[in-house]
Amino acid sequence: MIRVPISRSYIKRTIRPNYGWTQATPKSGYLDPAWNRSVPIWPGMAFMRTTGASGYTGPYQTFGATSGGPNYSLLNATGVPAGLVGNYIGGEGIDELLDTGVSALAVWVLDPDAEFEILAPAFDANLTWTDPGNGTDALVYARTANLGGAVGLNGLGGAIAGGSYTGTYGLQGQLVTAADANKSTQPVARLIAVNSNISITVGGLMVRSGF
Numbered sequence: 292m293i294r295v296p297i298s299r300s301y302i303k304r305t306i307r308p309n310y311g312w313t314q315a316t317p318k319s320g321y322l323d324p325a326w327n328r329s330v331p332i333w334p335g336m337a338f339m340r341t342t343g344a345s346g347y348t349g350p351y352q353t354f355g356a357t358s359g360g361p362n363y364s365l366l367n368a369t370g371v372p373a374g375l376v377g378n379y380i381g382g383e384g385i386d387e388l389l390d391t392g393v394s395a396l397a398v399w400v401l402d403p404d405a406e407f408e409i410l411a412p413a414f415d416a417n418l419t420w421t422d423p424g425n426g427t428d429a430l431v432y433a434r435t436a437n438l439g440g441a442v443g444l445n446g447l448g449g450a451i452a453g454g455s456y457t458g459t460y461g462l463q464g465q466l467v468t469a470a471d472a473n474k475s476t477q478p479v480a481r482l483i484a485v486n487s488n489i490s491i492t493v494g495g496l497m498v499r500s501g502f
């Protein structure tokens with residue numbers, strides 16, 4: 292469930308498990324206190340682990356508290372992919388963590404047989420996404436630098452789920468194709484299908500590399 296104003300009742304989570312109840316793990320963690328919210332984050336964007344042990348120092352971590360770990364933030368050029376975030380942290384102007392006052396979040400770790408639908412702008416819909424169509428599945432990466440800028444949906448989009456849609460692209464952490472100049476060194480998933488110009492299906496890597 293997402294708590295949103297009535298004016299944004301059309302918003303839906305941009306990561307959805309198709310096969311994930313036993314095929315993926317929503318690992319709990321915290322947003323890194325050092326993260327300055329310089330990039331809006333949509334569910335489905337790629338995160339890395341920054342600091343902290345695998346255990347916890349307390350039942351929760353409030354904002355401004357000492358790092359309790361494990362902490363996560365958007366994947367950058369030197370990080371190792373950890374998973375796909377499950378929360379809104381500024382995307383669409385919604386920040387589920389600030390709304391609760393606790394920096395707890397979920398990072399989805401995909402097993403090889405996991406399949407998730409990802410909606411734009413958690414992936415960059417301005418890139419050319421080619422449906423594999425033959426069972427080979429292409430590799431999916433994450434952008435490691437913030438190129439910034441808010442643009443339209445490249446002439447592709449109109450109304451979505453009852454609301455006006457203007458995508459934000461060129462963001463750090465967005466899922467991208469191998470053609471992106473700022474793609475991560477390691478893939479984060481594999482492309483199973485291109486469902487539409489605002490929806491793709493990704494799966495876990497057959498051989499783990501970070502995820």
